[in-house]
Amino acid sequence: MQPLLIKYRTYCSSIAISANCQIARYVRLGQIQDARRVFDQVPNKSIVSWNSIIAGYFQNNQPKEALLLFDKMPERNIVSWNGLISGFVKNRMVKEARKVFDQMPERNVVSWTTMVRGYVEEGLILEAESLFWQIPEKNVVSWTVMLGGLIQDGRVDEAQKLYDMMPVKDVVARTNMIAGYCQNGRLAEARELFDDMPRRNVISWTTMVTGYAQNQKVDVARKLFEVMPEKNEVSWTAMLMGYTQCGRIEEASEFFDVMPEKPVIACNAMILGFGQNREVDKARKIFDSMREKDDGTWSAMMKVYELKGSELETLNLFSLMQRQGLRPNFHSFVSVLSVCASLANLDHGRQVHAQLVRSKSDSDVYLSSVLITMYMKCGDLDKAKRVFDRFSHKDVVMWNSMITGLAQHGLGGEALQIFHEMCSLGIAADEVTFVGVLSACSYTGKVKQGKEIFESMNSKYLVEPRTEHYACMVDLLGRAGKVYEAMDLINKMPFEADAIIWGSLMGACRTHMNLDLAELAAKKLLELEPKNAGPYILLSNIYASKGRWADVAELRKNMMARKVSKSPGCSWIDVEKKVHMFTGGESMPHPEHSMIMKMLERLGGLLRESGYCPDGSFVLHDVDEEEKVQSLGHHSEKLAVAYGLLKVPEGMPIRVMKNLRVCGDCHSAIKLIAKVTGREIILRDANRFHHFKDGLCSCRDYW
DNA sequence: GTAGGGTTAG
Incomplete structure (x- = not known):
């Protein structure tokens, strides 16, 4: 061959390679259009160019376009076929992946392993196992994928057996096994494996640190973290989250301040951490300082406002993020719906529902349960029922939303009916179910049914009654005027009665004019909640009615000393899509005050x-x-x-x-x-x- | 330059 021709060919192929590099780079940046532009301009596309652009479409969740291109390819190699399987797996299309796997002209260990991984990701562990054992020549990666599948399925003992069978164990396989032990709280075994490792890298170290942090051993985690030979931002973030998850926010904050880099995930975790402490301003400071935010950043900040009770701020943030062209994620939807529910802002709730439908999230059982609660709390029973009826497979959370909602509307009979329907379908009731069922009985005076259900909770439904359930029963008996029976129950219950229980007994005694028990309940309540004005006022009314003026004076003195104030009553109404607030007393009058008067x-x-x-x-x-x-x-x-x-x-x-x-x-x-x-x-x-x-x-x- | 495994979250 002529030297010039060789030079020319080398030149051409180097152009092709640099084009492929560019395609791959754009794909990595998520700029699929730019990748496509380069691809279209390459004169002599190689298989590699095709494979790269197809992988790009898969990574950008456009499997249709990817498949279209695959069908147009002039020739394919095994990498193209494996890329197709992998693409489908990434897009959660395991059936399509399997079809490709069955049709492809030849398979290698990568094809098998990718397919096993596909089943693992869908939780189809039986299929994964059966395929895994058919792999003709397994290598350490195939073994590790299977190992990860068993761990993900919570079958640590079987994972351990598989691990022992592995002919070769590299650092990745070992790290997997360590993580498996850690996830099941078996820290000693994890640590033994960790100590026995011939080589460790930053990921194995981080896995071990995370294991301690997630099992409430933050201080041990920190010690290990300090001696890590190399740390990356994931290690720092894992350590930070150890603090936030244990509620040690101050330490988290100090740690956050010294982090060399602050990745988005860490900032989000810190925002939520401050939210746990209701430290809105600190959370907002991080939020505002972040140049790059992801959907998690927005939902975290929304959650903070929601926890603080700043409903309007949550809604503002929700609309702000959308004005910036960002799609709300699952968590932002949950927050905004909860806020609509607590404000009973039906208009806004409906809009969010429409968005859920548009973003195809309305088939999510969890989100739909929140939606049901929202409609219930907004007083739109029909809409709540319609959402409920759309699901043929309801989980216990959804049944609970319906039961609790019906109870709040005073529809005790319907709530019990739904409860029985749920039981007859074999859905296991949980603690929340019984709070709903018992309060339904309480609100509608179904004393007999309530007692029967309460007494059979343990034996028939295998749910141990907790304080909340006793509170429902005290409420049920108290409302029905059986205040002494309620008092008996309080004496017999296996826990200390809390403020809710005493408050409910006190309310019942006031309604049914039992001054002796009211006094007892009020005094107990005072011990538990010294700043709650309710018992002071009730007691002072009782004393006054009996002419015990010295006691009245003593009470007043205590109230002043403890700076007790009545929590201000406040009502609101939606008029023309605007919330109008009213407080009973002397504070800021409504602009149309005189008309209202x-x-x-x-x-x-x-x-x-x-x-x-x-x-x-x-x-x-x-x-x-x-x-x-x-x-x-x-x-x-x-x-x-x-x-x-x-x-x-x-x-x-x-x-x-x-x-x-x-x-x-x-x-x-x-x-x-x-x-x-x-x-x-x-x-x-x-x-x-x-x-x-x-x-x-x-x-x-x-x- | 293209295909398969391990660490951070609500």
């Missing part, structure tokens, strides 16, 4: 005509009679209802939310308001829903 006066007149008489015994302030009546007129729920009457178009239900339980006087008043105005009023309080219509409430005055 006029409405209240008019209502007052109408109510008096129909024989309404304000009931001062519900007022928690210890003021004199006249002031009491005045203050009742200003309770936040009444203000919100009045505003709703002014603004919500005729024929639409008025939906009001309140952060505390509805006051008894307001409850009577709203029943009458519904009657004299002919409007339907739906009030969601801290516990449940009240549907007011024609002078009646769905709770049948039992709440």
